[in-house]
Amino acid sequence: MADGLTAHAGPHGDGQAHHPDLQHHFQTLGQQQEAATLGMWIFLVTEVMFFGGLLMAYLLYRVWYPEAWVEGSLELNIVLGATNTVVLIGSSLTMALGVRAAQTGAQKATVGWLLLTMALGLTFLVIKFFEYREKWELNHIPGPNFTFEGPLAPQMQIFFSLYFGLTGLHALHMIIGFTLLSVIAWMAHRGRFTPEWYTPVELSGLYWHFVDIVWIFLFPLLYLVDRTH
Amino acid sequence: MLSGIPLFPEQASNFAPEVDNLYFFVTAVTAFVALLVVVLVIIFAVKYRDRTGEKVGAPIHGSVSLELAWTIIPFLVTMVIFAWATVVFFHMVRAPDQALEIYSTGKQWMWRFQHIDGQSEINELHVPVGRPVKVTFTSEDVLHSLYFPAFRVKADAIPGRYSSLWFTATKTGEYHLFCAEYCGTDHSGMIGKVVVMEPNDYQAWLSGGGGLSMAARGEQLFQQLGCVSCHLTDGSGRGPSLAGKYGAQEILANGVAVAIDDTYVRESILTPQMKLVAGYQPLMPTFQGLVNEEGLMSLIEYIKSLPSAGQPAAATQPSAATQPAPPPNPAPAGGGSQ
Amino acid sequence: MYYAIFGSLMALTATTVAVAFVNLGALNFPVALAIAILKATLVILFFMHVKYSSQLTKLICGTAFFFLIILFGLTLTDYLSRGWFVAPGGTAGAGTQLTIGPAAPPAGEPGAEAGEGEAAPEP
């Protein structure tokens, strides 16, 4: 994907007929875009498997320790979790609109939607930070200082390990996505994109939606195990 | 044993001939295939050799029937091996009921064996010839693997749970005992010997050392740790009666049926709240740190030794009649049973 | 169209939160998962334009989930069948259920502290 993003750095066009963003080893701009998009999709496949290892651990221990899972989920703040879900899905919407704007060549709108997406992403991270801080104060961070009142403490530590593993990895992806978007927004601001070539916007959009999808699963898996008590 | 290069370890258990026969069969099949291919390659390489590099080969591109033949025939052959090997494996997994039980713990870097009658030994295991022996074992630290090459059996020792293996020794003598799962610095020193004895000699050996039997030691622990104050045999205590429960099934508070086996007893002592029997309050504290692996094994042996208190050990009637009757169908009871 | 998708996603989010407060017994987990899958599908199909993309993209999407299911499914063949063997004649071992038991301990007050005092070991 980085190649798509930095494609402007190496316009080796030997003839004027070439689009400035066409890299020398591609025949056409279409080929180049298709390659970049395909590369991004394949990258997302690896991301799915990346989360897969943690999710497998989640699945196993949820089957083994259902009571700990219920109790663990009750420890989490459902209001903040739900708010973050809304925020993140909202950011997916603005991202999709941003891609649409880039596609139609609306430069200002593109920048605007991208900035809005970043703002929502930041909101998510800030809320997440407060959630983490609360867990920190309660000594719910797994490790030697982990404390939990009750007979399920060891299993709760596994629950919180998975909670922090999964949401931490997700937050890391958010931070990467945020950085990516700030570069893209800057490029959009500089007028780097045209309706013929806006691949970087499209690719970072795919990435952002993927991060959103991960959260769509994490929210019910972690926060909504069983709230009937 | 040192004369020349041996090709096979000694056959000293009921499994050894089974495994070796399978081994010979697989060796024969694979050697046949290997020779077939190697001979063909050599024949082709010599017969069709072209020193000039100028000639071209015959225009042959493939043959679907040949492809199918060498896909299907090997598949069928492997299925024969698969079926045979699986039968042998399940024979190894299913210990006979009347097996002589021995407990063991592995830790860096030694094996400790505990006989039910009270004898215990380190890096040495005495067993009688001709009688099924089941070894139940766990690890106190990292993974180990209990391996008797002459018996062709092996299983990993995993901290936090029980593994088991069984064999019937068929030949008296001394054989290797290895740790097969890498466990740190002195992994290759975590070895010992298994001594197969005539039954009479074994009895003599057993009575030579002494102390209490495991069940008796388990009973002592049962008193010391206070288990006895709740787990009354008549079922009127705060905890379920344990008499005759080993090997039966219980319904848990969350509606799941579990078998009362070594692992369940162990878990119930260490994490009593995890799998609570339906109809009981979660009152029992954990005994983590208060009882070691051998103590756990003794407790298990004690619970095993408890005779059924005249009650049917049926799974649908997990608790004594004196308890507030837990509904047999747990689902509607829901949180009520807590 | 994006707004309509967003609206559906919001509605589904509200549903999944609401359903979490309803005791459906064993169904809570499947329902929550089904809603999450539905939401993810909407995002993939529309926000990520897969509905309008090439067969190859669709295939790649499918591949990811296919192999994820292989990872989960084949690992669970181990965990879900572990209980089968130890039970003498038993059918369902402890690990065979995937649902959250309806009789999970009540929140907050598992009664452990009380239990600690009452049934503490008296050597």
Place this chain on the structure above:
Amino acid sequence: MTTTVLPRVNYLNVKYGVASWLLTKDHKRIGLMYLVLVAVAFLLGGIFAAGVRIELTTPQGDFVSADTYNRLFTMHGVTMVFFVLIPAVPAILGNFALPLMIGAKDVAFPKINLLSWYILVIGFVFTVAAMLFGGVDTGWTFYTPYSSLASNSNVMLTGIGIFIAGFSSILTGLNFMVTIHRMRAPGMTWFRLPLFVWAIYATALVQILATPVIAITVGMLALERGLGFGFFDPRLGGDPVLFQHLFWFYSHPAVYIMILPPMGAISEVIACFSRKSVFGYSFVAFSSLSIAVFGFLVWAHHLFVSGISPYSAMVFSFLSFAVAIPSAVKVFNWTATMYRGAIWWQAPMMWVFGFLGLFLIGGLTGLFLASLGLDVHLHDTYFVVAHFHYIMVGGAIMGFFAGLHFWWPKMTGRMYSNSMATLSALLVFVGFNLTFFPQFILGYLGMPRRYHVYSEEFQVLNVLSSAGASILAVGYILLASYLFYSLVKGKPAGANPWRATGLEWTTQSPPLPENFEETPIVTEAPYQYSKREVNVG
């Protein structure tokens, strides 16, 4: 001097200086840079192996201490698996040959390609640092709880190295997959692709799908070891066997990352030196894909005695037998390819003969280990060690050398000594068998692997094994010598010294920086040896 006959402009001399290499985006140069890196790692891993074999010549632990021995075999495994076998064929031969074979100017993402190399270097630096600071002693399998709770060696640093190196593999796979999808020359349809390309495609599939799982698993291990998180910790109720599941979900398919590309190279070489098209092209192509897919379904055959459910073991045993079939199909097809060929005994073909013999033994002994009843006895013994060395060295490394000797004239523009190469192949074949065949017997006798001190009755076979290892070492040193020598004194090879088909042989040796003067147009299936006179160039 004959150097003047080399093409005046080629990718090797178009630019000079260290920077022109370190900043290159040319897939051919990157391939050579991988070759250098892998050669260093191979030397390092070989030195560790030598230490292990010297120790094992006597039953007592008299050469090194137990701790040192444990570090030696661990670092041997880590280096060879993650820094030799995983990158060797896909990243060296794949990088060099793949774009040439499909008629592309470069891979799809040249910058990512260079980045992958740097990532591997960084991973290697971490791993070497771990070794310099005292090494790591967990075995390359890093089983918990030893690795997370007990070992006091540099697990973290090594883990970070492997985590980083994993991304190199992922990005290489991604790059190749996109390249094969999007960069084929006009007319290069899927069924005109050389079989090496099919093999690389199947490999890329495994790299993309399996590698992330090892990355996250190592990450979980690091969190558990470093911060006290609980994922596998039995004290918290975690399951150490889960680590093994996740580890082997990667590490079993990883074997196919190692073996599939050499299989592809074997198909190329066998067709060329038999002067025939590969027998059953589509069966060989699809067997690569089915090996890649089936390879994901068999991992728990490493866990038969690790405490998994016996029913699960049965399922995995069945699937393991199933994955043997496509490999067998390949061997039968290669053999059939030679039937009524015109077999030209050149060096690459000698390595193919060696490969066939060793891979056959390696593959067939896999059947023993897939058999449940036998695996109980054989698991974690030297039988396993011998089996996977037959696959990974006898198969993957021999196949890699077959490919390297085949494409060496294309890479460097020069020929090596054919007789030296034949001798080297012979030495490696003989030395290898002497080293590892005794280990099958040792394994059945019950000698556990990773033993520093062993029982005296195992000594004779161990001495044989160590003796074989020294022959093996001579074979490798010879190989390195004549290849180096050829760089300086080798005769110019010409565009097509083997008179092979395939697009890579239509351009000059060494190729132009942009590979072809003009984009080739493909009009026929590969391996048309019997049809027409091949361009001699």
